[in-house]
Amino acid sequence: MWKMASIKSYYNNYIKDISIVFLLLLPLTICNAITIFVGHSLNIAGLTQAASTFFYFSDLLIGIYPITLCIITSYYISTKHGVNAMVxxxxxxxxxxxxxxxxxxxxPNTGLPNNPLIALLTAIISAMCCVSFRLFPLDPSRLDFVKTLYKQVAHFFAFLLITLVLAKLMESFLAFSTGASKFITLNPLTILGGLAYQFILGLLGAVGINGHNFLFRAKQQLFENTQLNIAxxxxxxxxLNVLGQGFYDAFLSMxxxxxxISLLLCILLFSKDRRHITLAISAIPLVIFNINELLLFGLPIIFxxxxxxxxxxxxLVSFVVVYSAISLGLVNHVGTIVxxxxxxLLSGYIxxxxxIGGVVLQFVVITLGVMIYRPFYLNYVGRSRQNNMTMSRQSELESSTLKTFLGDINQMMGSYVSKHDISRRVNHMLNNGEFxxxxxxxxxxxxxxxxxxxxxxxxxxxxGKLTPPIFINDFYQLGAIKQLDQMVIDLVLNDMQNMPLDNGCKVSVNISAESIADPVIIHLIMERLRFYNIDPENLEVEITEEAIITEDKQISKNxxxxxxxxITVAIDDFGSGYASFPHLLKFxxxxxxxxxxxxxxxxxEREKNLYQLLAKISEVTGxxxxxxxxxxxQExxxxxxCGIDICQGFYFAKPMPLDEAQVWANNKIRT
Structure with missing residues (x-):
């Protein structure tokens, strides 16, 4: 049950993220639609030279689309996970x-990579590599600068190896697909061959693969046979044959x-999800010219x-309907490759x-398509196929998704703009001062x-101005609290070399719940203790009560x-949140x-009794x-x-820099 919920959560995140990425690409796709529209208009007006200029710009926009997709996806994922996008x-x-x-x-015309699916996958893989293996920013002032530098070099080298492996896998896949396609003997000029041809095209397209490239030999033969038949x-x-290139282009790729186009109309007619409605309206300029990438990736349809x-x-249903209509003589045969x-509708007429029969037939096919898409689409957005949604269900749906597509984007991008500001603040702190x-x-x-x-x-x-630890929340927001913890451990252990440890002095360092739940933290602390030559018995680790309510077995192991x-382990700020005696007894x-x-x-009296009760913790837990x-x-x-011997607070001393702490400790030793 938990696994199913986890899979559903990942899938929902994928849906949201992929929609946002393709909305960010919307200006590019709309510009492309406009240039195509203007180009066709100029062609109709007989201004072929001007039209060719706009088609040239359209080719450029199409050419940079995949590489732009790669950039935006990697930037989006890295920003979401608090990793420097410039890396x-x-x-x-x-x-x-x-x-x-x-x-x-x-x-072939630009020399630029042109596969959107590869662009999407490489962006995700690269971002995850950088998210999974976070490294400290290089700081020449750190004692372990050389070691950190070598870690980054090793990280990049490992990334290159992953890239080489993926390139070889892609080479093998392409070789396999090329070999496999030679054994796929399809004849799109027959009914069964045509259905199989269309089925494979659709199946490949549904996973982001250009089926026309995979079935290039069959498509090339179809085009040549159609030209010969028309001549x-x-x-x-x-x-005239019923089946031909024009048959597929005019009636099966609207x-x-x-x-x-049927799915787009289905959304506009039946959807109550404003995000999808906005997406469909945005896709209209592209769908008019049979470009469906925005719907394909924006809903998404793929995967x-x-x-x-x-x-x-x-x-496939359209194939049967159109073939039957033309074979029965209800509609003229397709006499040209459109x-x-x-x-x-215009393509059906030509x-x-x-x-006009071609227009009517296209209208019928589009309507049938809307009817077929409708139950699947409504199921996808969580609506019942039998009953209309009640207002309460509608409210429930709106609470589980954002109320509008643009609202979704504004909120998400607002969050990431905020994260960008936080990242800039943290980078400024790292480069213009010191912790x-x-x-x-x-x-x-x-x-x-x-x-x-x-x-x-x-x-x-x-x-020299000091800032209190309000910046810790920035590291949490960026997902970089582990890096701050590691930096603090280094700073503390370095300072401890100048403290009177021989007199039994202990120094406690705060560790976040994220770090204490990470198996790596044990090895890191052991390695840093050896590096600074500090006895583990002089170190104390404090964790917040947040950690003990997470039910994480790894925390207990750590x-x-x-x-x-x-090493002494302490629970900090106990009683400030939700941790209780049962939680405390777990560890x-x-x-x-x-x-x-x-x-x-x-x-x-009530608060006094509560504190006195909590003071009994030592009797229960030791x-x-x-x-x-x-x-x-008075405090x-x-x-x-209450029987508590160890106290901490401004009554005794405020937090002080290392040199003052040394003086304070020496005075205590002398007295």
Whole structure:
């Protein structure tokens, strides 16, 4: 059940993401539609020279479309996952070109890679490679700069190997498909051969493969036979065949492969999803000229198990209807090969020797297509085929998707613009200042010789101005909190080399829930301890209570592994959220830090009793307790009465830089 929900979640994310990507490409596709429309208009007006100029620009727009798709997809995914897009985009282009050029997947007129499916896949693979193996920004001031540099080089080398493997796999696939196509003997001039030909075209198109390229030999033979038959008919030597190139182009590809003009009309007539309606309206200029990429990828149709069925079946039904109508003499035979970009209805008129019957037949086929697409489409958007949606169901649907397509994009892109701003802030911090650690003592009121500090990260700009840790949320937003954790671990361990560790001084460092749930964190801490020559017993790891309510087995394993090394593990800010005694008992913590919020109203009997109850945690769990946020003598006395010996707060000392912490520690040692 969980797996099905997970698959559904991934699929829904795929649907949303692919729709957004293709909306971002909408200006390019609309510009292409406009240039085609103007070109055809100029042709009709007899201005062929001017028309050829617009068709040239259309070819350019079509030529850059796949490579633009690659760039935008990689940028979108990297931004969504908080990875620097300036790294991901070059990786994606490298992989796309490296796979396309050696395998001759390029446009002959421009030399640019021309396969949208390969563009989409390489962008996704490249982005995921960069998301899965995040690296720190190179910082020459870090002690491990050379090691980090070599890691990045190794990362890029591994990426090149993946690219080479994919290029070879593509070469093998193309060789296999070429070999397989030679064994596929189809004759589109027969009924069974024609149905098989159309079925394979639709099936390949539904997974983003250009079926005309795969069946090139059959298509080429069909075109040549059609030309010969039309030439013989024109001189009276032979009757017109029912089946021919014009038959397929005029009646089975209206609005593009899959007769997607029917799907477009189905959306406009029956959809209650404003996002899809807006998409359909946007696709009209393209569908008029039988270009269906916006619907193909925007809904999407490709890899969509529901919409693939009518996408493949509608042309097959159309084949039977059109063949029957022409064979019975209800409509003229197709007497010419119509340009595939000729708009529907007009193409039917021209194809059937300027006959209105061809227009009527196309209208019938389009209507049948709408009827076939309708139940599948309504099922796809979550509507019942038998009953109209009630208003409550309608509201439920709108809450599960965004209310409008443009609203969806505005919200999503607004989020990513915000992330872009956050990324810019973080990059500015990394390049124009430094992260430093301040240390706040944890005081044992019964044993002043016991030394311990909590390390708290701060940011210092070029002027020396300190910024409190409000920037931590930026790292969360970017999905880079693990990188900040690793940076903090380095800074703390480096500082600990100058602390009186021989006197039993402990330093605690905060680790996010994401890091403590990562198996890699154990190896990283062990490696950094060895690098800085720090005894594990001098280190304490604090995790927030968020981690203990996630039910993650890996967290428990990591806590046990840290303790096995001799590292103390503490739960920080306990009582500030939803963690409770049962949650606490799941993990074997050494220390529990009670959040200051629990102290705020202890003048009231109820709050006082609650704090006293929480102070009993040590008796149940065996954990050492620390009272956080002690700011007054009254609060100090109260926590002492509760039996808590270790306190932390402004009453004792504020967080201080390393040099002041050293002085504070030395004074304690002397006293």
């Amino acid at each position: 991901v985009v070059p990786y994606s282009l490298l992989m796309y070109i490296a796979i396309s050029v050696p395998n001759d997947l390029v446009a 013989a008919w024109q001189v009276g030597d032979a009757p 609005g593009g492969s899959g007769n997607t 969509n198990p529901i919409l693939i069925v009518p996408f493949v079946c509608v042309p 340009d595939w970009m000729t708009p529907p 194809a059937t020797q300027n006959s 430093v650690m301040h240390y706040q003592p944890q005081v044992n009121v019964t044993n002043s010789a016991q030394l311990s500090f909590e390390a708290l990260v701060r940011y210092k700009d070029k002027t 806590i046990d592994a840290l303790q096995a090394l001799g 074997n913590f050494n220390k529990v830090k009670l959040d200051r919020s629990l102290l705020l109203n202890t003048q009231n 954990c050492v307790l620390v009272a956080e946020g002690i700011e007054t003598e 100090k006395q109260f926590v002492e009465q």
